[in-house]
Amino acid sequence: MDGVCVEVERNPKPMLRSPLVRGFHYLDNNRLLVTFHDPFCGIKIFSTKGSCPVLLNFKLRKGSVPMNSKFSLTHGIRRASSALSPSGSILAVLNFRDGIDWYETKRGRYQHSTHFDVKEHYMTSIQSTSEGSVICTHSRGMLISAHIGMLKNPERTVVMKKT
Numbered sequence: 001m002d003g004v005c006v007e008v009e010r011n012p013k014p015m016l017r018s019p020l021v022r023g024f025h026y027l028d029n030n031r032l033l034v035t036f037h038d039p040f041c042g043i044k045i046f047s048t049k050g051s052c053p054v055l056l057n058f059k060l061r062k063g064s065v066p067m068n069s070k071f072s073l074t075h076g077i078r079r080a081s082s083a084l085s086p087s088g089s090i091l092a093v094l095n096f097r098d099g100i101d102w103y104e105t106k107r108g109r110y111q112h113s114t115h116f117d118v119k120e121h122y123m124t125s126i127q128s129t130s131e132g133s134v135i136c137t138h139s140r141g142m143l144i145s146a147h148i149g150m151l152k153n154p155e156r157t158v159v160m161k162k163t
Contacts, residue, residue, distance in 0.1 A: 023082035058108035083128040
């Protein structure tokens with residue numbers, strides 16, 4: 001996987017960029033999907049062969065990348081963890097702005113978001129539970145269940161109350 005790091009480091013953009021990997025998923029023996037924290041690094045599919053060239057740059061959600069490149073650390077939509085559906089066709093990505101962003105992996109296109117309040121607390125992880133469904137963990141002892149058809153207010157279950 002040294003090739004992935006080499007590819008990101010060749011990025012000619014200013015040094016504010018951080019190639020912090022937040023998730024990676026093998027699509028098959030030849031392709032690796034990687035989600036990065038920084039809005040400018042984005043979501044990419046790399047070849048696992050040779051020097052790990054980028055095969056696909058995802059078309060990100062509108063507003064994901066700030067217009068002024070000097071503000072990448074404070075603006076744009078930064079990504080947390082990600083979950084790949086069992087078939088590998090859907091990617092669900094937690095974001096630090098307003099919930100879960102859903103992507104179609106074949107063409108790398110943003111589909112829509114499932115919105116919920118994430119401002120006061122932290123989403124910690126996300127796992128696929130079935131095709132198009134995920135469960136997220138929350139820093140306040142909650143599990144949040146969502147599916148690709150939801151636009152807002154996913155189901156919340158308190159598993160441990162705040163002490």
